[in-house]
Amino acid sequence: MSDAHAIETSTGLDSRKLAIWTFIGSECMFFATLISNYLVHKGKSLVGPFPHEAWTDPATGKVFEPIIEIPLVTVGTALLLFSSLFVVLALYGAQKGRRGMMLGWLGATIMCGIFFVGMQVYEFTHFVHKGLTLQRNMFGASFFTLTGFHGTHVTIGVIWLITMFVLALRGQLTPERSLKLEMAALYWHFVDVVWIIIFPVVYLIK
């Protein structure tokens, strides 16, 4: 794993870093399409439960309350946003060779990520219990697809960061090799930024 070759490119920028940026550019279109899909199908559900309004099933008379619970997701959102700050601090620790700082903040970032995924698992289960499944209506289909793919990205990010944490524990994340963590951090920031768009689009806009 010699990284000593990563010098003197045409732009001066490390190729691996440029590759991550390129990949993120491509991912923007991926989420842009998923978000468009959500917006196109917004309000097209034939049956409830709906995100923001109550719905009474005309056949059974059963009332479905508005399904979205903003407080829980707000906590998750806040933690995800803080984790972006934490990973910056972890990277700073890695670049300066401050092992304790790197491990501590990296651990905090991972915990935030795990909590966010846990929040989403809870939310999904809760929705299914309240009658909203992938198949139920257009909201269920487009909501689970959009937030599910984002959650998958967060999960991959957590696995990536845990890998970095193990490397750091083994003493392999030296300042010269901190680019490894920087790449994971760039991806992590991207996943956060996408959530900043998803959160208002799905939860706040009625």
Next chain:
Amino acid sequence: MATTVLDQHRVHAAQGEKTGLWSWITTVDHKRIGILYGATAFFFFLLGGLEALLIRIQLMKPDNNFLTPEAYNQLFTMHGTSMIFLAIMPLSAMFFNYMIPLLIGARDVAFPRLNAFSYWVFLLGGLFLNAGFLFGAAPDQGWYGYANLTSRQFSPGANVDFWNMGLQILGVASLAAAVNFFVTIVNMRAKGMTMMRMPMFVWMSFITQILLLLAFPVIAVALILLMFDRFFGTNFFVPAGGGDPLLWQHFFWIFGHPEVYILVLPAFGIVSEVLPVFSRKPLFGYAAMVFSGAFIAFLGFGVWSHHMFTTGMGPIADTFFSLATMLIAIPTGVKIFNWMGTMWGGSIQYKTPMYFAVGFIAMFIIGGLSGVMHASPPADLQQNDTYFIVAHFHYVLFGGSIFALTAGAYYWWPKMSGRMLDERLGKLHFWLMLIGFNLTFFPMHFVGLNGMPRRTWTYPAELGFERLNQLETLGAFVLLLSFSVFLVNIFKTMRGPRNAPADPWNGATLEWAIPSPPPEWNFQDEPVVHGRDPLWEVKRERGGRLPEPAPGTGAGIHIPNPSYWPLVTAVGVASIFVAIMLSHKTGPWGIIVAVSVLFLGIFNWVFEKGYSEFTTPAHGGH
């Protein structure tokens, strides 16, 4: 004298070359991966051609029963899908792989193992897509898979799934390759090669990678949504459940129109390399060529709905998309005039690559003009879904892309194989292809305007389409003959000696400065570039042709190690989709196993012992 030098090279090459199947499976050499891309794509091209021949036999006479309607649907779907995703795109990828590092003076791409991964995923995706034939369930819904023909209700079989997941796998390959080549072009250029000194093929490839990066995620999502509709019971494209079938068309063409430029921009690049060399003149209007290419790509994202005029989008949308589409004729026209300006007053060398390049310009103009015709919604309403459209896109994709790719094949063959192709057979190939192509596709304009619908398995005798259809079928067989001549030429050449000098065409770009075929490390000494036609400038300074270069020993040059983890990772990617197909039998376990294989591949790839990818051309010595 020259032969002795070549003999020495041959001995050297024989000593240095790694051989055997394992060396190909684990290769990360961009040249070998290029050859693998080329061989695989040419196989799929012949398969797609065979499908086209069966279609032409069926349409040879009215009320024909040679094919059942079901078989006909499968054949036209697989013909279109194969030619786009398994033939033209990977044939372009062959040139990206083999030529881009050589043209920019690099020793490999930025990520050699990612490059191997792209190839293996492409191969598995191609096999997956074609696997439907083995089960009698090849895709049969057309290459653009319109909803709700693809819904479970109307396509209960696995046909659509082979198409859906096959394309998804191929998209992974394209995206991985696009990241790789984007970074390679930005970061791996030789000293002195600024962006505005890059060879035009590199420029057009660069723009193509940007298109791939931005267009493929859209189709990836659309295919995922379709998969959810078919496997998990969502209704994204099913109107009965509140979904919107037109959304599929928008998603598909937001990908699909840039895809057209993904297919044709590399062809523009190849022709822009061939024409100057055989006109003995630098490319006319270099900067205009760069910016017109970029402008075409930019506009390519704003014209998707011209595929959808018949869906009734309303006058404002129709006007916008019609005008944007017509606007594309301007940068394309700039390119055509610049190619002619390149030839104008040049000392034209009548070699086979030049024939194909000039043939490309002529045929592409015809395709471009019919394209401007149906950029107009009222005209399109008449022409949509007729053979006129079939004629149009074959003139741009066959007359455009395939002619240019063939020009590139003849042009770079000596560099890639170390052998000269036979000129007489090459010219025979050209004339047969030109005649066969026009015989096949020109009459389609007329039968199309007369109302013959595309994708219909037969036609009644009284409509009077018979004579022209016979001509088209005859033309298809002339095309078969022309590519047979090409195959004969290849086999004949491969049995002969390695007789190609380093610079057979008096080329202008860096690849002609190194031996044919190049040694594994490409450049013994890293080139330094001072202008747009670096080799011509060196020759001018030294007053004539350069001596045959020595391949060098490769001593002290860092070359990436072979690796099989890209193949394992690629198997992981493909098996996820196989597992989804079988999920009704295996439950989630198949998917869990497949994802495990994927992670096994990725982690062993990332932490491969003793592996170092070089990321810089400037530090070969380390």
